[in-house]
Amino acid sequence: MVAPLVLTLGEPAGVGPEIIASAWRALSDTGAPFAVLGDVRLLKAQGVPVNEVGAPSDATGVFARALPVIHHPAPAPVQVGRPDPANAGVVADWIERAVDMCLSGEASGLVTAPIAKAPLYAAGFRFPGHTEFIAELTADAPFTGTRGPVMMLTARNLRACLVTIHVALDQVPELVTAERVCRTARVVHEAMKRDFGIVAPRLALAALNPHAGEGGALGLQEIEVLRPAAAALRAEGVDITDPKPADTMFHDEARATYDAAICLYHDQALIPVKTLDFWGGVNATLGLPIIRTSPDHGTGFDIAGKGIARPDSLIAAIRLATEMANARAGR
Structure with a gap:
């Protein structure tokens, strides 16, 4: 039997507590x-029934009737919509403790509710975000394959994986190197097999420039970087296309031809994902010793506590983490 997942509460003053409660309501009977x-x-x-438990394994016996919670208190009072740097340390502690549970096998995967960067930075947090922090926490754990992290955004049948993430657009061309493209593609290729049960993954590589560079007239990155990288990957046994114009990669017929897209910068991946399913997109981290997913939205301070935060993305993240955990377990 696959162990239960562990969810971290995220920023306590944000929408995390209410979307977690809503997700439990939606999944308690069948999830x-x-x-x-x-x-x-x-x-x-x-306003949901809660059962305090000591470990993820205890969730199995109570989940149908109450939300299982491993109590780890916030040190400062929480005012909805107003983050307090005094609670930043416990936000990081929740993540670190949950990662340890996954590494030990107590939990089959981690789903992280959104965190707020500003109070974390004010308290001395030195990582850009969840992804980099979790990568650091798992850096010494055994792992077979190409190590990430690689950020994947998914909605419906689109899996969009990023070569660069939160960088200014004018920095992207110099950061899109053959080494980065190849490493990202290797991580994705292996993750499709390990975490999604796809025996022969098909990857589509997005071009950087309009019309895939138009033979060099609109940019040379396709000729000098992307095509050689794709050829090297195919020589390794990775099924990946030459760079394709991004404006023709994401419609229904195109998505049916590949299992994951390798995208070169943030909006190239995020725009099609959020167009396909604005409320239900999921952020997953590939290439780690543990499974980690997250809703594809932020803390929602402006709507926190108003009862209008939608749990769609968190529910999708829980379902995806379950799917990935089952794949890793060979189920």
Whole structure:
């Protein structure tokens, strides 16, 4: 039997507590069990039955009737919509403890509710975000294959994987190197097999320039970097296309021809994902010793506590993590 997932509460003043409660309501009858690591008081305030548990494994017996919570209290009072740097340390602690649960096998995967960067930075947090922090926490754990992290955004039948992430657009051309493209593609190729059960993954490589460079008239990156990288990958046994114009890669017929797209910069991946399913997109981290997914949205301070935050993306993230955990377990 696959172990339950563990969910981290995220920024306690944001929408995390309420979307977790809503996700439990939606999944309690039919979904795979999960336990929440965070402050039990914040979850009891959401109006759902809560059962305090000691470990993710305890979630199995109570999940159908109550939300299982591993209590790890926030040190400062939480005011909805107003993050407090005094609670930043516990936000990081929740993530670190949950990662340890995944590494030990207590949990089959990690789903992270959104965090707020500003209070974390104010408290001395030195990582750009979740992805880099979790990569650091798992850096010494055994792992077979090409190590990430690689960010994948997914919606419906689109898996869009990023070579560069949060960088200014004018920096992208110099960062799109053959080494980065090849490493990203290797991580994705292996993850499609390991985490999604796809025996022979098909990857589509997006071009950087309009019309894939128009034979060099609109840019040379396709000729000098991307085509040689794709050829080298095919020589290794990775099924990947030459760079394709991004404006023709994401319609229904095109998506049916590949299992994952290798995208070169943030908006190249995020625009089609959010167009396909604005509310239900998921952020997953590939190439780690653990499974990690997250809703593809932020903390929602402006709507926190108003009862209008939608749990669609968190529910999709839980379902994706369950799917990936089952694939890793060979189920």
